[in-house]
Amino acid sequence: GAGVSQSPSNKVTEKGKDVELRCDPISGHTxxxxxxxxxxxxxxxxxxxxxxxAPDKSGLPSDRFSAERTGESVSTLTxxxxxxxxSAVYLCASSPSGGALYEQYFGPGTRLTVT
Amino acid sequence: DQQVKQNSPSLSVQEGRISxxxxxxxxxxxxxFLWYKxxxxxxxxxxxxxxxxxxxxxxxxFTVFLNKSAKxxxxxxxxxxxxxxxxxFCAASVGGNxDMRFGAGTRLTVKx
Numbered sequence: 445g446a447g448v449s450q451s452p453s454n455k456v457t458e459k460g461k462d463v464e465l466r467c468d469p470i471s472g473h474t475x476x477x478x479x480x481x482x483x484x485x486x487x488x489x490x491x492x493x494x495x496x497x498a499p500d501k502s503g504l505p506s507d508r509f510s511a512e513r514t515g516e517s518v519s520t521l522t523x524x525x526x527x528x529x530x531s532a533v534y535l536c537a538s539s540p541s542g543g544a545l546y547e548q549y550f551g552p553g554t555r556l557t558v559t
Numbered sequence: 560d561q562q563v564k565q566n567s568p569s570l571s572v573q574e575g576r577i578s579x580x581x582x583x584x585x586x587x588x589x590x591x592f593l594w595y596k597x598x599x600x601x602x603x604x605x606x607x608x609x610x611x612x613x614x615x616x617x618x619x620x621f622t623v624f625l626n627k628s629a630k631x632x633x634x635x636x637x638x639x640x641x642x643x644x645x646x647x648f649c650a651a652s653v654g655g656n657x658d659m660r661f662g663a664g665t666r667l668t669v670k671x
Contacts, residue, residue, distance in 0.1 A: 485561070486662045487661035489659060535603075549602070550601075
């Protein structure tokens with residue numbers, strides 16, 4: 445079946461511009477996670493959605509970052525006024541309801557480059 | 560603040576030999592640990608996990624060892640196969656919550 449998909453796969457933007465990254469989770473998965481991986485670093489948790497509950501935004505690094513998810517479908521991660529330090533691979537993962545941590549299924553990521 | 564560290568960015572082993580990937584952590588509250596494997600252009604996929612109540616978990620060719628006193632875990636792959644060539648991430652969490660902390664990854668190359 446279809447896995448988690450993300451678009452675009454690559455994005456190059458100028459400093460100061462806004463970008464939107466999209467994640468399509470596996471159908472039926474109620475939980476959705478965003479992570480980022482900067483060069484030479486581990487995956488960094490950003491935000492978590494679970495069904496209709498309030499999202500866990502504790503990992504968002506600044507108020508320039510926001511994410512939305514409508515129901516149990518697509519999520520968009522928006523970065524406003526991008527900075528060079530935002531350059532990273534942004535990964536999305538989804539998991540079934542009540543799934544254990546290991547049941548996170550990752551997408552291929554979006555590589556963001558801010559010039 | 561990197562709470563999970565993989566100090567070896569790369570490792571190369573011969574096919575058939577053992578691969579040992581290491582991971583250190585600083586937060587003594589971590590009680591659940593996972594290893595993920597990542598191929599190029601794909602997202603990480605879950606490989607094996609261990610809870611802090613255990614010191615070893617085995618799944619086929621893959622074994623994870625946990626040394627809580629040293630805050631160290633390792634992944635052993637034996638025998639290593641060329642298809643094991645990938646980047647391996649270790650991850651840790653407290654109480655299985657959502658804020659999982661990942662290491663930077665180790666690139667394993669298994670030579671035929």
